Amino acid sequence: MSRSLAEQFNVFRVMHHGTHEKQLSNVFAWLLRVDATHHLGDLFQRILLLRVNKARPSGDQLPLSGFRVLQEVDTTITAEPGKDIADIVLLRDDTAVMIENFETSDGHGHDYESYRTYGSANERQSVVVMLCVRRERQKLSMGWENAVVVAYSEVLDDLRTHLDTDRGWREENPRQNVFINELVDQFVEGPQAMTVQDQLEFIKTMCETGESARYGRRNREAVAAEFAGQVAQHAQRQFEDSRKTLGLIKQSLRRYAEPTLRVLVNEATGGVVQSVSANFQGRWEWSTTLVTGDGEPNIFLAFGPTAATENERAPEPVSDPDYSRVFVARQAGAGIDRIVQTDVSLGEVIAGIDPDDDRLGLTVVALLQENTEEGETASIALPAGPSY
Template identity: 50%
Template sequence: MLEDVSALNQMVTALVPSLSRSLAEQFNVFHVMHHGTHEKQLSNVFAWLLDADGTHELGDAFQRLFVERVNRHLADANQLPVGGYRITQEVDTSSHEDVSGDIADIVLTNERASVVVENYEWSDGHGHGYDRYLAHGAAGGRQSVVVLLCVRHVSHLLTDGWEKSVVVTYAELLESLQTHIAHDRAWQRAHTRQGFFISELVQHYTEGPGVVSGEDQIQFIKAMCDTGESARYGHRPLEAAAQGFADLVALHAKQQFDEGHKTLGEVKRALRHYAEHTLTSQLDISRPTGQETVVKTPFSGQWQWCVALICPDPHRNLHLEFGPTAVVENGLVAEPVVDPDYTKIFVTRKAASGDGIDRILQSDIGLDEVLNGLSDGDVRLHDALLAISKPDFSQTPRVRRS
């Protein structure tokens, strides 16, 4: 099992360079607005499309397309009426008998039937109660169907009753909408703004990135061969083989991403502990002012991988930065580190204006050394901080300790 995980690690790591080029961000309104990064945002969009009176001016077309898609998974005797549904969001599915509470993302209701929708990236109930959703939909004697609306259908994630749900993916649903709109020229002419929005939605969730260059295709094939995955090109049917491979890479890449985030947090905690208990004492001895250097970690977002050293006057504040934050800072500073190694800790100095930094230096301290624990006698970070503080500081030539 460990060998399998190691092989997957190597495969994902090898594929990242070629994938990153083909996945390079192109203009899309959803990218610009960072919309769709949370299920509630997408639930709002789908609820708008499902509403027959919505400003999309499509009437009940999308509602019908959605229910027709659900009906494909139901027996003939259990077919749902395709229209006439009222749309509600964030619906509390608790009952008098069960008051534990559970919120369904979207519910479609008419006189005969209810469709209770859980919207999530993966086909995973992620803690919601399938039976509770089903019972809520059946209130008033209605026919009840529970639907998982998702980006990716991964069968083995369907557990705890969710294997009985109907799974509908964004791609199949939005492709149906795209086809419908393509045949309605009058709507296209009269609703250019809605058409643009929907085309961006379709592109974002179905078409994916632009055309991959021939060079990137070759590099991708090479990575598949080098990592022992090339046999997948012989699997049939091809579409199922491609989807199976995509699901495998996506799941493992997500695991690696999550573990990477966890490691960044561990480095930050270890670095702060070292700064509080060792580094500040070293600095205060080197440049005594009667005041102590204070350690803080006040930043968030792309700046959060940083430990700030609040220095007494007349010294400017210094920072220990690593990983994503070091990447950002090196891209902003006037004299960036050439050929940076982001397995290392970087030190920076706050600009005199107080806006950003004006100096950056790559230290010899590796992230692995921080995780393993730096000794009290290690003065490499101390020396780097003093060096970057000097008026005659220069990054070149820079000598790295072995």
């Protein structure tokens, strides 16, 4: 389950596209244009307007096609232009659909009445539509409660359903099909929770652990919610307990570093380590620092989340890291220039490292000597295990 939450490829996420309403307005305007390169004709106009008509009285329905598509239309009625801009306007001689595109159903300062009045020019039928990712009715005020609210998921689901049945279009337009799939993935489905193989493994695990009976219960939503709640309780307890364990490791590592490790390193280096600190917070909290002097770099004994963070930013990260071990990193400016995975386990740290155990000391000394004797082999013998 944790692997399934990892971010998957999506062109919108790679390009950071869709983080601003103008970017997504461009995409929706492209879908709405009859002669655009999607080669869908007026399909998306019909899909959107069918959704709009569902929210309107049966005797007051809008035409489903024949609209021109405009963007960034100044709807200000006063003589001074540039005060209010409609994201997308669908326009034909008898009807105008004024579309405000935003993440939530929120007018966010736009003038609903100016939108409606602009659309009604030349005796057109005028409808204001809020196109959004999420419906939040409490945010609809100052006239926007009268707008027709349409969610991305509704129109994109309708589009995807149609295209799934149109094999000819998919074969003739493979690139457009991929693009629309990416759009649906990003703004409707989100990253897929599991691949088919993941799903089969999940079913297998449910059967092996006595949870398969859940699949036979009829109220699927209630069963899923109950199961999710139980998993969430376990996850919360595991997270809380694991954080306490990280705290125990930090305390034990700090006690070992001062004075045992400090003395060992200073005996080999002539007194480089001046003090031991464990005061960092946030991503750097799970480490102990050997504070050095005389221009020597500080040394970090990192573990768990901090070791993962340090390994990600290291110039040469440890390949296939084992985060059940203690890592040693060497400071370089605001970052690090070297990180080493030791064979000292976190279980050993919690139990208390034997004062005669010199594995961490040897690794620290090696990194310090490597820094002062660039290009030379350290004179101290290192234990077998990690590659230095």
